[in-house]
Amino acid sequence: MEGRKAFGWAARDTSGILSPFSFNLRETGAEDVMLNVLYCGVDHTDLHQMRNEIHSTNYPLVPGHEIVGEVVELGPEVKKFRVGDLVGVGCIVGSCGECSPCQSNMEQYCPNIIPTINGTNKDGSFTRGGFSSAMVVHQRFVVRIPENLAPDQAAPLLCAGVTAYSPLKQFMGSNRVLRAGILGLGGVGHLGVIIAKAMGHHVTVISSSDKKRQEALDILGADAFLVSSNAAEMEGAANSLDYILDTVPAFHPLGSYLSLLTVDGKLIVVAAVPKPLQFDAVDIILGKKAITGSFIGSMEETQEILEFWAEKGLKSFIEVVRMDYVNKAFERMERNDVRFRFVLDVAGSNLE
Numbered sequence: 001m002e003g004r005k006a007f008g009w010a011a012r013d014t015s016g017i018l019s020p021f022s023f024n025l026r027e028t029g030a031e032d033v034m035l036n037v038l039y040c041g042v043d044h045t046d047l048h049q050m051r052n053e054i055h056s057t058n059y060p061l062v063p064g065h066e067i068v069g070e071v072v073e074l075g076p077e078v079k080k081f082r083v084g085d086l087v088g089v090g091c092i093v094g095s096c097g098e099c100s101p102c103q104s105n106m107e108q109y110c111p112n113i114i115p116t117i118n119g120t121n122k123d124g125s126f127t128r129g130g131f132s133s134a135m136v137v138h139q140r141f142v143v144r145i146p147e148n149l150a151p152d153q154a155a156p157l158l159c160a161g162v163t164a165y166s167p168l169k170q171f172m173g174s175n176r177v178l179r180a181g182i183l184g185l186g187g188v189g190h191l192g193v194i195i196a197k198a199m200g201h202h203v204t205v206i207s208s209s210d211k212k213r214q215e216a217l218d219i220l221g222a223d224a225f226l227v228s229s230n231a232a233e234m235e236g237a238a239n240s241l242d243y244i245l246d247t248v249p250a251f252h253p254l255g256s257y258l259s260l261l262t263v264d265g266k267l268i269v270v271a272a273v274p275k276p277l278q279f280d281a282v283d284i285i286l287g288k289k290a291i292t293g294s295f296i297g298s299m300e301e302t303q304e305i306l307e308f309w310a311e312k313g314l315k316s317f318i319e320v321v322r323m324d325y326v327n328k329a330f331e332r333m334e335r336n337d338v339r340f341r342f343v344l345d346v347a348g349s350n351l352e
């Protein structure tokens with residue numbers, strides 16, 4: 001059947017360079033949704049997978065896990081979507097459905113998740129991400145894009161946004177103004193600032209240099225900016241933060257950040273770091289501080305962040321580019337030369 005062919009861009013080897021690639025889509029099963037991809041976010045994890053830096057990449061690899069598309073076909077048992085609906089797909093497209101995390105709506109912690117890229121579907125085929133014309137995804141892993149949310153705006157929320165929202169949700173609705181720290185100002189960090197502000201928190205951005213001060217304060221609306229290499233500034237802010245969202249994907253000793261936390265404060269790690277993180281026991285004993293982690297978010301939370309965004313009229317900062325620019329976009333992302341996230345206009349690109 002002619003309609004089952006999809007066109008995407010794929011990495012062929014560890015150079016990670018993307019080029020056109022066509023493949024067959026699997027059949028739309030009883031509980032599957034087929035969508036035509038409109039937009040897809042560009043993330044560091046894509047790049048690591050493209051270069052085989054995480055774990056054995058199956059080439060050709062079609063990246064992309066912040067996908068917004070339009071429903072074009074439905075399996076007979078899908079009741080919650082209609083053809084023409086705008087929908088989103090994030091980092092995972094399958095899980096076992098039976099383990100305790102799956103049963104309690106925390107499918108991201110299922111030991112058998114099927115990742116959107118470089119995973120294996122239940123029928124044995126490889127998963128292909130959103131740098132492609134179309135996808136077939138089980139309905140459990142498809143969310144609805146709210147009507148008053150622009151589809152390109154929605155894309156970064158599906159991985160970066162929910163990665164920040166899921167751990168911050170526990171602080172929502174506090175009866176006092178919480179003091180938040182956001183460490184790192186990339187894709188996740190910038191959305192973390194916006195989400196924490198929208199929750200009414202007092203937000204301090206912590207960065208290794210002064211370079212992002214103006215972006216943090218003037219563009220993202222943070223309340224304060226702290227340079228981590230400035231000992232006097234760090235000392236002045238000691239014991240002042242209720243939590244820190246740590247989004248830095250590179251090695252950094254935690255001691256100086258833990259000193260910023262107040263009694264009972266939490267440091268939440270959301271970025272994988274290639275080396276063990278470091279801290280002294282007294283850094284957490286004195287002040288009853290906690291170091292904790294969080295991995296993306298559940299499908300329920302993915303739906304929630306989209307609605308939260310639409311309801312509050314929030315805006316992510318994106319640069320929309322076409323597929324023929326994608327290799328350049330990754331190059332610039334690596335240099336931190338994007339404010340703050342690239343989104344591919346997949347439907348507006350020539351993929352062949």
Ligand SMILES: [Zn+2]
Binds near residue numbers: 095096098101103110
């Ligand atoms: Zn499971």
Ligand SMILES: [Zn+2]
Binds near residue numbers: 091
């Ligand atoms: Zn991601």
